[in-house]
Amino acid sequence: MFNVMRAELRKLRRPTLFLGTMGAVVFFSGLFSALLYLLIDSPQGNADRGRVISREVLALASGGVQGFSSVGGFLGIIALCVFAAQTAQEYTYGTLRNLLIRQPSRMKILAGKLISMIIFALAMIVLSAIISIATSVILAPTVDVSTELWFSPEGIEFLYTTFINVVISVIGFGIIGMVLGLLLRSPISAISLGVLWLLIVENLLVAVKNSTQSWLPGSQLSIIATGGNADVSYSHALATGGAYVAVGALVASILFVRRDVAN
């Protein structure tokens, strides 16, 4: 399995993929956090879906990671795309047969792939945390938001829990991507189905009927990243989201282990 991981990391280290993804992470983490402060007095709101996050809220101990947690959903989408592409491409390039000839244990292939992609996702999350917090620290004084509480013990604790929550959420999105990749065996279909569902279908459903938020898979994972919201509790999101991911992973791995590799 360790061998599988090293082999996978060799593929993930590819400059266009690695630098491209990290570049997007830097850009969007900076942007999300910057808008929080730059648009603080805008009537259109400074956050997701026109919400307004006031100076008072940003000055709380949790204010420092506000930007980071709001970029979590975006990191999830990137993870979904990367995990889906890295898995499905083995089918479209026909390289899966090479992998299985060198490592016939299909569970080891899956586990090694998953772990190496989690490492990739972690790099992405750490980078995003650094960029979004740095942006916040730089911009807060310019709009009179106090950063005093951010580095209090309570603030540091918020940092840790937000980090953990974003990690759980992003890995969840990634596994869903991997599951789609294994089921559809084509990067384009896996990514377009995943992104279409998460960004369009779920958002529409939630907009039409807010209560769907409490059971839609993508919503659960996004809510985990923000530590729960007014409508859905953190533990509910964790349990429901976890169940989706577990069932998906189970079905996809059974299929992967049993299915003929005929392309």
Added chain:
Amino acid sequence: MPNTAISVSDLSKKYDDRLAVSHINFEVPLGTVCGFVGPNGSGKTTTMRMLLGLITPTTGQGHILGEPIEYPDKYLSRVGAMIEGPAFYPALSGQENLMVLARLGGFPVERVQTLLEKVGLGERGKSKYKTYSLGMKQRLGIAAALLPDPKLLMLDEPTNGLDPEGIQEVRALLRDLANDGITVFVSSHLLSELEIISDHIVMLRKGEIVFAGPIGELMTKQQPTIIAKSLNYSDLSRIAEIAEKSGHHAAIRNDSVHILAPMDWAPILNKAAFDAGITLAQLAPQLPNLEETFFEMTGDK
């Protein structure tokens, strides 16, 4: 240690409602070059996939290097293979692609450069795979198959897309490997491509074995043929009729009649044709040739 590299009994694979491979039996002795020959769609790739644990057989068993094919992890570390042409990551270089597979199999990465040089890609190893020509891709596939320093090498149409010079090189490489004691199981849809280097031949047609054994045995199975041509195309079927009447199988191919008959029957045919008012433009006994035998065995009559 058994002395067969591959042994297969009653092996079948059903796709939908059709048997792509139907109850085949054959053996490949250790240390030989075995040609695996059959026309397109005859089931060569399907058989190889079963031998490598990529697809599950519908019936039958197989053993590779003495281990049952249900447990590919017991033998794959000693097997190198390229199935259905080369398949690599286009955005990685040839060298990086091999590195991925070397890591995966736990093989020393120093072998990568040696193998690239062995297949003539030493200088292009750092170029991206997607910039390779078809021949280079094929060579990289062979290099990947050699990574484990295999006891058994399985190559599925490795000369596809190679120019005559490239085909020669691959043949020479395979022969060299066999001389080093590696068993080579190599497929092609052309017998002529493999007859020179093969010790053994397994012939497949529509999922069934039509011949399996030493190549010498195949030679003795060949029947001499007489080829007759006439000036008039419509006379061909009459010539065929004359031959069939005397009990010799005849078939019209292109502009000639192929008659399975010994050489000394040629003068008799000549006279019979003359008596029937047919002028023969050509009458040539043909020495048996493997390709002909191959078509007799695998082609549609």
